[in-house]
Amino acid sequence: MSNENAMVIFQPSGRRGEVPKGINIIEASRLLGVDIEALCGEKKVCGKCIVRIEEGEFQKYNVVSSMENVSGWQEDEESKFINLENREKGFRLGCCAKINGDILIFVPEESRSGKQIVSKAARDIKIDFNPAVRIYSVELMPPDFENKIGDFERLTDALLKEFGLADLTMDLITLRTLPSALREGKWVVTVSVWNDKEIIRVRPGRKNRSYGIAIDVGTTTCAGYLCDLTTMEVLATSSLMNPQCKYGEDVMARITYHMTTPDGLERMSADIIEGINGLIEKAIAQTHPNKKKVKGEKDEAGNDLYVEEIEEGKTYLRLTMNDIEDVTMGFNTAMHHILLGLNPEYVGLAPFPPVIHHSLDVKARDLKININPSSYIFIMPNEAGFVGGDNVGVLMSEEPYKSDEIQLIIDIGTNGELILGNRHKLYSSSCATGPAMEGAQLAYGMRAAPGAIERISIDPETQDVDYRVIGVEKSRKESNPEDMKVKGICGSGILDVLAELYSSRVITKTGVFNKKLLKENPRFRKNPDTKQPEFVMAWKEESSIGKDIVITQKDIRQIQLAKGALYAGCKLMMKKMGIDKVDTVKIAGAFGTHVDRTKALVMGLFPDCKIESIHGIGNAAGDGCRAVLLNAKKRAEANWCSRNVEYLELTVEPTFEKDFMEAMQLPHMVDKFENLVGVVPDYILNQGPKGPKMPN
Amino acid sequence: MSNENAMVIFQPSGRRGEVPKGINIIEASRLLGVDIEALCGEKKVCGKCIVRIEEGEFQKYNVVSSMENVSGWQEDEESKFINLENREKGFRLGCCAKINGDILIFVPEESRSGKQIVSKAARDIKIDFNPAVRIYSVELMPPDFENKIGDFERLTDALLKEFGLADLTMDLITLRTLPSALREGKWVVTVSVWNDKEIIRVRPGRKNRSYGIAIDVGTTTCAGYLCDLTTMEVLATSSLMNPQCKYGEDVMARITYHMTTPDGLERMSADIIEGINGLIEKAIAQTHPNKKKVKGEKDEAGNDLYVEEIEEGKTYLRLTMNDIEDVTMGFNTAMHHILLGLNPEYVGLAPFPPVIHHSLDVKARDLKININPSSYIFIMPNEAGFVGGDNVGVLMSEEPYKSDEIQLIIDIGTNGELILGNRHKLYSSSCATGPAMEGAQLAYGMRAAPGAIERISIDPETQDVDYRVIGVEKSRKESNPEDMKVKGICGSGILDVLAELYSSRVITKTGVFNKKLLKENPRFRKNPDTKQPEFVMAWKEESSIGKDIVITQKDIRQIQLAKGALYAGCKLMMKKMGIDKVDTVKIAGAFGTHVDRTKALVMGLFPDCKIESIHGIGNAAGDGCRAVLLNAKKRAEANWCSRNVEYLELTVEPTFEKDFMEAMQLPHMVDKFENLVGVVPDYILNQGPKGPKMPN
Secondary structure, three states: OOOOEEEEEEEOOOOEEEEEOOOEHHHHHHHOOOOOOOOOOOOOOOOOOEEEEEOEEEHHHOEEEOHHHEOOOOHHHHOOOOOHHHHHOOEEEOOOOEEOOOEEEEOOHHHOOOOOOOOOOOOOOOOOOEOOEEEEEEEOOOOOOOOOOOHHHHHHHHHHHHHOOOOOEEOHHHHOOHHHHHHHOOOEEEEEEEOOOEEEEEEEOOOOOOEEEEEEEOOOEEEEEEEEOOOOOEEEEEEEEOHHHHHOOOHHHHHHHHHHOOOHHHHHHHHHHHHHHHHHHHHHHOOOOEEEEEEEEEOOOOOEEEEEEOOOOOOOOOOOHHHEEEEEEEEOHHHHHHHHOOOOHHHHOOOOOOOOOOOEEEEHHHHOOOOOOOOEEEEOOOOEOOEOHHHHHHHHHHOHHHOOOOEEEEEEOOOEEEEEEEOOEEEEEEEOOOHHHHOOOOOOEOOOOOOEEEEEEEOOOOOOEEEEEOOOOOOHHHOOHHHHOEOEEOHHHHHHHHHHHHHOOOEOOOOOEOHHHHHOOOOEEEOOOOOOEEEEEEOHHHEOOOOOEEEEHHHHHHHHHHHHHHHHHHHHHHHHHOOOOOOEEEEEHHHHHHOOHHHHHHOOOOOOOOHHHEEEEEOHHHHHHHHHHHEOHHHHHHHHHHHHOEEEOHHHOOOHHHHHHHHOOOOOOOOOOHHHEOOEOHHHHOEEOOEEOOOO | OOOOEEEEEEEOOOOEEEEEOOOEHHHHHHHOOOOOOOOOOOOOOOOOOEEEEEOEEEHHHOEEEOHHHEOOOOHHHHOOOOOHHHHHOOEEEOOOOEEOOOEEEEOOHHHOOOOOOOOOOOOOOOOOOEOOEEEEEEEOOOOOOOOOOOHHHHHHHHHHHHHOOOOOEEOHHHHOOHHHHHHHOOOEEEEEEEOOOEEEEEEEOOOOOOEEEEEEEOOOEEEEEEEEOOOOOEEEEEEEEOHHHHHOOOHHHHHHHHHHOOOHHHHHHHHHHHHHHHHHHHHHHOOOOEEEEEEEEEOOOOOEEEEEEOOOOOOOOOOOHHHEEEEEEEEOHHHHHHHHOOOOHHHHOOOOOOOOOOOEEEEHHHHOOOOOOOOEEEEOOOOEOOEOHHHHHHHHHHOHHHOOOOEEEEEEOOOEEEEEEEOOEEEEEEEOOOOHHHOOOOOOEOOOOOOEEEEEEEOOOOOOEEEEEOOOOOOHHHOOHHHOOEOEEOHHHHHHHHHHHHHOOOEOOOOOEOHHHHHOOOOEEEOOOOOOEEEEEEOHHHEOOOOOEEEEHHHHHHHHHHHHHHHHHHHHHHHHHOOOOOOEEEEEHHHHHHOOHHHHHHOOOOOOOOHHHEEEEEOHHHHHHHHHHHEOHHHHHHHHHHHHOEEEOHHHOOOHHHHHHHHOOOOOOOOOOHHHEOOEOHHHHOEEOOEEOOOO
16 A cells, blocks of 8 residues: 555445545545435535544454554534544544544444445235233322232232232332332222233323333344234334444354454444444434524523424324333344354354254343333344344245245355245255445445345347436436446445346356457446446446446456355255245345346246246345234243254255355256246257357 | 530430530540540540541530531541541541531441440341242353354253253343353352242352341341341341431331421431441451551551451351342331331321232342342331331230230330230230430430440349449459449349349339438439439449449339330230230340349330249340341231231320329239239239238
8 A cells, every 4th residue: 555545444334445644534435425415515514424534453454553643633513513522433524634544434324324224114015913012091099008019019919819910029129110110000009011911110100101122133134023011013114233333244253253253242242232222212303393402592501502493293102212111132143142242153153053942031221221221122032153033034034934834035145045844844944155245335325225236137139238326217228328327336336237247248147347348448447546347337426425436357256156156045945845836936134125036036036937936025134023022822822933943054065065156056957947948049048058158 | 504504415325414515526435434445545646536526506505517617627636547438528637626616427337346235146046948039059051053052041041951940031221241250260150039039149159058137227236146047047246326316216206306307207217228338247247367567567558458367177168248138127017118218107197008018029229238230139028107127026926826825025126016816816006215214315225335334233222233334244242343334234133223222222112212222322323414313333433434323203104104105005015905814925135135234124015924934035126137037938927917916006005194193103904913923022912902001
């Protein structure tokens, strides 16, 4: 690296690169294609561009990041927006802090302009009403010398008599609130009872609502579904980038961080818990009216005055954290261990045993989740070291264990998780797809946010390109180049580009660029720095970051590895099960929602299946967490599943390596895709041992 | 108060008085008869006389105590013995700090020279072996690809197979230790299981011992019994003055403190919990060898060097706080509420309902009791607002609910608690005896410690006195006056002195001093300050505090009130039950151990009973806590008892007031004490409506 340059890494996007020393963080973010809100145009007056300089050694990037590596604090400008506590944590205004050396910068969600669109909305799935937390209202006789029994017994005797609730206990923290609740409510109270066992909250008077939240904690993104436990309605959803991304984008990197950093586990755990508290707060905020600053007005304490923007006819629940009485959480096994402070080391070491499979009921206060303190957090059970509670969530949502059909369920997140089977037998496995299918770790990969290419087509003759970008209504060909504002390519565009590059003969079936084209088309070129071939999807003029948006040879390899791993995994599971076809393919995750099913089949992401039997099932892991939130019987079912789904460790299967290599081919040469006959051009299906014979 | 004097209160003894300003705390302690260790004779070199100046307003004494009211810190002398943290808490050397104004001083147990002899040793009572915490050792197969199940399931599957333990759960804090324990123990571990339900500790390797402690938390003193849960042996006992005494000596005063001080409840709770942690530490310390300072030697860090004094042939368990895996606690209802942070306000308001009767299992960490953090503290159930878990402890120890005999059980502590009945019916009640029977709140009352008169006799003719003092082998008449070193009178001496004052005609049957004697005997005199009559038990020369040790008219009233309340309570319960005699009288507490049974009967503490059927049962409340520690079945029994003993509120009974007044008489005129015929002089039994006819 030249002495004039510094290495800058932005989190959570992971975008990184060298920038000239002396520029400020906003300028660097533009150079590297990272979105930071800067409403005032770097006039240092809007305070929107708050970022945090992370301190420490980040082995992954070979960078030692330090607050010393940016210019000094600008008291006049920065202290208006950043208090002392946050200043000490490394917060700065991006427009004020100039880069003097290597840094790793965390961009908080509030400061990101292209806000993440996490496609984790709740689907309509059938859930039986049976919440673990239920409310009961009772009226009691006040004590006198004839009946001088204690408060708790007065209450539980009434609950037994009126509702048949026997042997109830009460958490000490709740018990402390009992005497005042009874007297404040004039001996009428509403109790929240967990699993017919324990009273976890007492409120004065009669209440008819209680609330819970289901949280799907992904390696990269987390989603929360705030639910009314009495109506099963989803009141709000919220999402969050996992703040642990700074320790490493995949779970192995985080396990390594734990093993090489003395308090690494505690730090990662505290970060994700802080994040989850924020996620719940964001969901709750949606039950309040928006607040709007009254220009120029101050309150009595001299702070800016805010008023609530009340929408007429709308009811606001105005929930508080204390109103959240039940939480369910699902995550992969490593994330599960890290959040709970369980040593994740052995999850990363063969034979990858988790510390625990079984679900846990942990007091919210023991995890420092700031909801009603006597409540429990239900932690989904794990299937294996690499298939966790999120996969159990998928099972809970899709219920293949109740079906006669053979289902293949593919959950493509940062890792690929597979389920195969029906009510007679279920297998699960995990394959190291890497995050390429989600758009991560590609040269211009990005998540599904404004500026991302989501669909692309390449003319087979001219190799000319048309595409659609999230946030822009018209396609490239229907628009002016400068209207496209491309920043990168997201998951749904990635399979497109691979299929199109192949169909248009830019790459061969082995995934290598067809060098013959090099001189014919300016889109196909060698990168001046890396000397590696690349293909230009969008020109600089169409981009908002002032760069050509390309796909590189390395990118294509990443996608091939991902799809090869998936396909080989599916086939191995089918072999284990003794079947040669599946009835249904379900694709979970944002990828499944947006993918072109035919192209996915053509590219051989999974074995042959009727096109109409391929379904995107969205965030099935999150739906499963919601199912166990609203139906307590599902909790026992989840535990049964976690022990009765047989986990296959693919990497120890003798044929895996060979299958994997073969499945990396484009489209591939392993399967006969009968369901594609008549759907795609014949040449794709006309396969021989050396792959399909292509026209031209 | 003169300007030259300051009010000084010593805690926990409660001794108080005015002292001249300018003297140091050691000198003040001598003037007020308080023992503080001062080995070096105030040369400021031994560091034994550490005391704490309490800050705040103490309404009870009408005193505002402040560190400002003593002379400045003496860096050279004091910082050798008191670190900065303790200095900030108000700790000082008694020999250095001179008194400039009103102060309340807490004397830590280590600094007390006449160490408390709390007669709370464990009795031999029959307890079935059935501890709530049991240990099991298992050897597991290490994981491999054939058997890659998680650590927790590997363990619980083995526990099910080997010991039939089904559906075990594990606390998260313990779960965090599981992976390393398994691997450190080479897949051999010992688990501690609570109530066949939850694994609360995992230790590497095979272990064959586990430990628990039963704690009786009294209003004034607390006692702990450290037990081996595998052999039921009592390994150590320890005791403690309840640090809450500074907020008030009885429970009503502490309830008032809560109601008048914003964070009063939190402070009192934190104090008793700190005290209990210290109590457990003291018990544990007895399993280690003593440490002895090596004169002049320093360790590498420059600290004084200590060596262990190992006694040959003795085994030292060297337990740590973490080795304590189960705790049971019993206390009166107000103390129960205060320790648990439950509002005690309504316990003090008619009809006195407690917040809860039922026992509680509270995680040690939730109470900040620093034992094995996943362990539970078993909190004994309460009978009523004024009869708590300590009384349930007495029931557990004596089991009148299993007996055909009608038992009367009297527990004399700071309050009097009564149980009457047998297996057909049990009553309990509480009577406001005040602490006089324990020696508190009398002019020279003190607890059973060296210097306390424990036996006394007064010649009926000459009114001359003989007595015995704790810590002195010979009686007054067999010794030189200066060898007696009297400081006061304790519980067992108090009933003696009342009986002797009556028998020797110093007081009349109404408890009033017989004024005729005033001129005849120098021991009988008017106090020059109060002008009230008093009787000198020991002359200044026989005392170690340079004062005549007297019993005053007010003292006698206190004792009369106590015995009157007790007797009237017993009789009312008997009436309720429809009986006119009891089969057995059991007296719990230190008082019961030392009392002269005949004198107690003569004085009419309780209704007539055969002398040989009157038993001292020691600290039965503590024994009951030990019984529930070692036999988990007793926990259900305790809950049954707490709901099936009928509590009688004496004060609302219409005849109570009259019965009480009559029972205050000496000896009294209510009962025919047939069992005293031939045992005591006839004149005592020759009662008419106006009481016995006395000789002379």
